[in-house]
Amino acid sequence: LSSGQPESDKNQVRVVFFANVNHAVPIVGLENGEFAKELGSTAIKTRVVDSGPEVIEALFTKSADLGYLGPAPFVIGYVKSKTDDIKILSGAASGGASFVIQKDSTISTAADLDGKKIAAPFVGNTQDVSLRHYLAEHNLKPRESGGTVTVYNIANPEIYTIFAKGDIDAAWVPEPTATMLVEQLGGKRLFQEEDTWPDGKFSSVLLVGRTEFLEKHPDVVAKWVAANTNTVNWIKENPDKTESIFIDFYKKYTGKKLDENIIHDAFSHIQITSEPIQNSISIFAERAYGLGYLGHSGYNLDHIYYDVNNGTVGGTSWQN
Amino acid sequence: MAKLEAKNIVKYFDHDGQQLRALGGINLVVEEGDFICLVGPSGCGKSTFLRIVAGLQKPEEGQILLDNRPIVSTGPDRILVFQEGALFPWLKVRDNVEFGLKIAGIPESERHEISKRYLDMMDLTKFANSYTYQLSTGMRQRVAIARALVMDPEVLLMDEPFAALDAQTRDTLLVEMQMIWQKTKKTIVFVTHSVSEATVLGNKVAIFTHRPSTIKKIVNIENKRPRLSEDDSLMKYQQEILAELRPEVKLKEDAE
Amino acid sequence: MAKLEAKNIVKYFDHDGQQLRALGGINLVVEEGDFICLVGPSGCGKSTFLRIVAGLQKPEEGQILLDNRPIVSTGPDRILVFQEGALFPWLKVRDNVEFGLKIAGIPESERHEISKRYLDMMDLTKFANSYTYQLSTGMRQRVAIARALVMDPEVLLMDEPFAALDAQTRDTLLVEMQMIWQKTKKTIVFVTHSVSEATVLGNKVAIFTHRPSTIKKIVNIENKRPRLSEDDSLMKYQQEILAELRPEVKLKEDAE
Amino acid sequence: MKPSVLAKKIAFFVGIVLVWQALDSANVWPDKIFPSPLEVGESLWYGASNGTLFYGIGTSLWRLAIGLSIAIAGGITLGVFMARVETVNQTIGSIVLGLQSIPSVAWSPLAIVWFGLTDAGVIFVTVAGAIFSVTINTYTGVKNINPDYIAAAQNMGAKGGQLITKVLVPAAFPYMISGFKQGWAFAWRGVIGAELLFSFLGLGFLLNVGRQLSDVSQVIAMMLVIMIIGIVIDGLIFKRLEDKVMSRWGLR
Amino acid sequence: MKPSVLAKKIAFFVGIVLVWQALDSANVWPDKIFPSPLEVGESLWYGASNGTLFYGIGTSLWRLAIGLSIAIAGGITLGVFMARVETVNQTIGSIVLGLQSIPSVAWSPLAIVWFGLTDAGVIFVTVAGAIFSVTINTYTGVKNINPDYIAAAQNMGAKGGQLITKVLVPAAFPYMISGFKQGWAFAWRGVIGAELLFSFLGLGFLLNVGRQLSDVSQVIAMMLVIMIIGIVIDGLIFKRLEDKVMSRWGLR
Ligand SMILES: Nc1ncnc2c1ncn2[C@@H]1O[C@H](COP(=O)(O)OP(=O)(O)OP(=O)(O)O)[C@@H](O)[C@H]1O
Numbered sequence A: 001l002s003s004g005q006p007e008s009d010k011n012q013v014r015v016v017f018f019a020n021v022n023h024a025v026p027i028v029g030l031e032n033g034e035f036a037k038e039l040g041s042t043a044i045k046t047r048v049v050d051s052g053p054e055v056i057e058a059l060f061t062k063s064a065d066l067g068y069l070g071p072a073p074f075v076i077g078y079v080k081s082k083t084d085d086i087k088i089l090s091g092a093a094s095g096g097a098s099f100v101i102q103k104d105s106t107i108s109t110a111a112d113l114d115g116k117k118i119a120a121p122f123v124g125n126t127q128d129v130s131l132r133h134y135l136a137e138h139n140l141k142p143r144e145s146g147g148t149v150t151v152y153n154i155a156n157p158e159i160y161t162i163f164a165k166g167d168i169d170a171a172w173v174p175e176p177t178a179t180m181l182v183e184q185l186g187g188k189r190l191f192q193e194e195d196t197w198p199d200g201k202f203s204s205v206l207l208v209g210r211t212e213f214l215e216k217h218p219d220v221v222a223k224w225v226a227a228n229t230n231t232v233n234w235i236k237e238n239p240d241k242t243e244s245i246f247i248d249f250y251k252k253y254t255g256k257k258l259d260e261n262i263i264h265d266a267f268s269h270i271q272i273t274s275e276p277i278q279n280s281i282s283i284f285a286e287r288a289y290g291l292g293y294l295g296h297s298g299y300n301l302d303h304i305y306y307d308v309n310n311g312t313v314g315g316t317s318w319q320n
Numbered sequence B, C: 001m002a003k004l005e006a007k008n009i010v011k012y013f014d015h016d017g018q019q020l021r022a023l024g025g026i027n028l029v030v031e032e033g034d035f036i037c038l039v040g041p042s043g044c045g046k047s048t049f050l051r052i053v054a055g056l057q058k059p060e061e062g063q064i065l066l067d068n069r070p071i072v073s074t075g076p077d078r079i080l081v082f083q084e085g086a087l088f089p090w091l092k093v094r095d096n097v098e099f100g101l102k103i104a105g106i107p108e109s110e111r112h113e114i115s116k117r118y119l120d121m122m123d124l125t126k127f128a129n130s131y132t133y134q135l136s137t138g139m140r141q142r143v144a145i146a147r148a149l150v151m152d153p154e155v156l157l158m159d160e161p162f163a164a165l166d167a168q169t170r171d172t173l174l175v176e177m178q179m180i181w182q183k184t185k186k187t188i189v190f191v192t193h194s195v196s197e198a199t200v201l202g203n204k205v206a207i208f209t210h211r212p213s214t215i216k217k218i219v220n221i222e223n224k225r226p227r228l229s230e231d232d233s234l235m236k237y238q239q240e241i242l243a244e245l246r247p248e249v250k251l252k253e254d255a256e
Numbered sequence D, E: 001m002k003p004s005v006l007a008k009k010i011a012f013f014v015g016i017v018l019v020w021q022a023l024d025s026a027n028v029w030p031d032k033i034f035p036s037p038l039e040v041g042e043s044l045w046y047g048a049s050n051g052t053l054f055y056g057i058g059t060s061l062w063r064l065a066i067g068l069s070i071a072i073a074g075g076i077t078l079g080v081f082m083a084r085v086e087t088v089n090q091t092i093g094s095i096v097l098g099l100q101s102i103p104s105v106a107w108s109p110l111a112i113v114w115f116g117l118t119d120a121g122v123i124f125v126t127v128a129g130a131i132f133s134v135t136i137n138t139y140t141g142v143k144n145i146n147p148d149y150i151a152a153a154q155n156m157g158a159k160g161g162q163l164i165t166k167v168l169v170p171a172a173f174p175y176m177i178s179g180f181k182q183g184w185a186f187a188w189r190g191v192i193g194a195e196l197l198f199s200f201l202g203l204g205f206l207l208n209v210g211r212q213l214s215d216v217s218q219v220i221a222m223m224l225v226i227m228i229i230g231i232v233i234d235g236l237i238f239k240r241l242e243d244k245v246m247s248r249w250g251l252r
């Protein structure tokens, strides 16, 4: 099983991330050469995927070494691996998800969601956990569990399509999809996800690594984390350039030209930060467990952090 | 009075682009209540003729008159019994027998009454609820005859119905057939390749020539019934018919 | 000297849980160069006996001696020709004939040489590259014999090889078979249900009893060759054999 | 089944589970890739106890039933027409053969665009996967009907619709059964495939959930369920129907 | 084909395209749901001219070839063993029947977990979809071999491996061909399904791209390509092979 992929050798690092605004750090850092500069002779191989589970699959099957993904899929993957196979290295973004309803919708409170059709990307995705937890909090159940709410777990571009067709009543989505639904399809942003969090802050993108790789190549990892932090700072200082880099990248990747205003607006809903916001990760884990995503016999998050300074794995908290 | 009359029936078939003249002008008069047997060399067109009479095929020339009126298509007045019976395997014996009645829209109770009569006549009552695969070949042939009789046709057309039977079964059915004819007074046109069968059954035997076939001769047989295959009195008719047939079979073999 | 000797061969078969005693103790001595024909009522175990000699089946009791040594399995010294030929349809005629040689690892050029000899003998050279479906039944039977002969077996076993042939083809092969035997001096054990065939071919004819079968009698036939089916001089042997066979066939029919 | 064969089978299956468990305990592959039979069992048990499993099975079977019914009705109609009207065969017939070779999942994207993420979309994929098998087998069946059946029925007065429903369809039934069997296999594939891609309720969705949660035990558990349903439907419905029809029609 | 039939077919297909175009022009459905034949043609032309189409076809066919080869080799081996060793049949045989009823797409999640988004994963799905058809047909074929063939070969000295390669396999070949045909159909379904789900190169990926970009012309264009490849492989390779083997083995 999972043979046939070459083990990453010393001179390369394979990284996966999404083509979302939340993933501005890897996108901008790769496009402006920050990562390449820091890593020197180590080659960088990248792959763009659509969902957290794909990042986990890539790491588990050793076809990637580092990845950017939301805290929920990370926690699910971590618990499933049972042997601390993946670790958090750093944060990359916070916030940046919204609950959007159709323009003429009468939804105003959670109770109104009874019998509605709501989309969120992929089961176990960060927005999916938030949505289902939100429903459960308000005593609503999805149809597959015998409830009344239809939850569609599909990719962001498709959420856009079916939102446009009016097939769904609402969507819990990350940026830039949320802003696109609002600006282009006339959707209403009912609330931002951070409004539902203590301190109005929650981690939305993490930089994680495969433990085996971290142990073998601490030097490469240290350089990557440094570049990650540098890029966070660069983005904070250069918001305009960040936006145009993102638009160029998106055009290159999908062939679609994004509206500048939308991207500008989308970025305004996100905080780019290298802090992983640890308490939000614990809360995500609790919520995911409540949804049955982490099995049914308890879970343990004692060793989820990697200590870059010491090059040791197995920290109980993040220190950078 | 002529019940059925064939007037100059001509039929062609397409064989690999070539025209094959199967029937070369058949003229035949069948009186009401006749039991007429048709014999002839294999491939001369006996089955084709029967199908034309039934209205299942159209002749290129000529016409068939029933009670002096030309026929235009198939009709319940002329029912054909096929060599293999052509029973429907998906229906029980009773439903096979009632098929034509059902098509005609006759209500169930009446249908059952009619079918019961003929199943009794054919000694099949015990098998009314069997499927055809559960019957012997002889029983199947009796079902086929019953299925034709319930339609109460004015003319019963039979195409070698006994060809696939073993000798014993055939002998039994030969007798039964004569009794049915005497009881029902039907006009019957019966195709067979067995001269002995023809002489046992028919009060007339019509001999077909080789293709393109015409009627060569009609032999009348007045012996009393029931006749049996082994009746010596039939020998002379058989010899007469065979003498007419032999040159035709020879012609056929030469052609091949 | 005894080439082949069967000593008290007993064989049982399982039939729906019941033991069926097919061979009830066969004792038979075949001399070097014998052409021995086995006849007996259908189902008495002739084919079974041949398969035991070939080593394809194991007897429950007794043993087969070849040159006084007991056989243990199949071997190229005893080659069986099957009733239907059992030719391989996926191979050309030549490859069919060479099959055993190929299995034995004989190099190609040598193989071709050997097969050519026997294809010539069997008048099959023109068809060396044909597939078996392109051959007539008689030609196929000749291929089967050639396939056996290339193995140069000490004993050739033949199980009703001519049963499926029409009379003309069979007569031709009967003569050819005698010529092959005279040319190759092989010991041949030949099963047939045709008494006439047995008397034409064999210098000995062994008669099997009904199940559980034993050898009832061996008839020696010294007439000069080539013999033909219609030879009057064979009549008396045929009558002798039939007289022995008739009660056995009767026994068999009673048992059924 | 003889007791010795049964014993052998039971021993074998117990053996498989034991070896599987042993492999798992020996940690040849990590749990996240290769779960133990216990974990798969737990997954099943959990799904059964909270009802999601039965709801999933019900949804998939319901879609299958509707899709297959439409495919059978449509396939028979199309097949009969192709067999009886030469022009239909020469034109539509050649398209049917082509459409038959499109994998049913390949219809999913179109179904999503046309029907959205609805039951109708899943059912469309199911129908598209199954209908052409039914059509082709019906066509072959009607073409192979003993012409005497048709002649006899016409002679007894059957024509038009009656000829079709009372003779053509029952006479072609043995072939059509093969079409149904093949059609059901494709329909089942279509349902699961569409549910996987639509990710909208049903067993295919549960399979996809297993994947997205990196929960291999759930993936294997759902595969087992899909397999068992396949065996049961095949064996209890189609195999029996086929045996019955074959012997009734005197083909065996 | 007779000229009149050909003319009818051509007229029909031209007719379809014209009606399609007319429907489009009449704007019964919006373009984004129901593209015109022109747009589909453009999609194809665009894919062909920048090479993505041929690269996609090449990738899918390459995966198909590898997967089908493995399935055929494995299926024959398994089938022969099942037919010749009763214990193997009583044990593994019953599993094979079950596995056969799992839709090939249902293997995709497991393939992703085990192999990641790699060619190996797609090929695994292809093999899983096709191997059991080949196995079952090989098994049936070997079981139905005229026992005289085997006896004759043994008599001439064949045993073990030689018996298998020189007699059992060629003798069972006509059945195996049906297995290959069925296997190929399932393999093709497996490749496209896996590519759709993995979204990783190949025609299934291009189909998925069309879906994700809501580009219905691309979706239909890719379906046409998949259909044509299906027809061509079926007609040129498997139909011919079957006809040849059937007549050679004297079965027709
Ligand atoms: N549908 C058909 N198409 C082409 N040729 C046909 C068709 N039906 C019959 N024929 C030909 O017409 C000739 C007469 O056939 P028919 O079956 O009527 O002969 P028959 O006298 O019934 O022969 P048999 O005694 O063998 O049943 C034959 O040469 C046959 O090949």
Ligand SMILES: Nc1ncnc2c1ncn2[C@@H]1O[C@H](COP(=O)(O)OP(=O)(O)OP(=O)(O)O)[C@@H](O)[C@H]1O
Pocket (backbone or CB within 6 Å): C013, C014, C015, C020, C022, C040, C041, C042, C043, C044, C045, C046, C047, C048, C049, C193
């Ligand atoms: N493999 C088998 N399993 C069970 N019974 C068998 C088997 N082979 C042969 N028999 C039985 O053994 C008896 C002898 O069969 P065998 O084929 O040897 O007879 P035979 O003399 O060659 O008959 P025939 O002249 O009809 O070929 C028969 O009753 C047959 O049913």
Ligand SMILES: [Mg+2]
Pocket (backbone or CB within 6 Å): B046, B047, B048, B159
């Ligand atoms: Mg006739």
Ligand SMILES: [Mg+2]
Pocket (backbone or CB within 6 Å): C046, C047, C048, C159
């Ligand atoms: Mg025998």
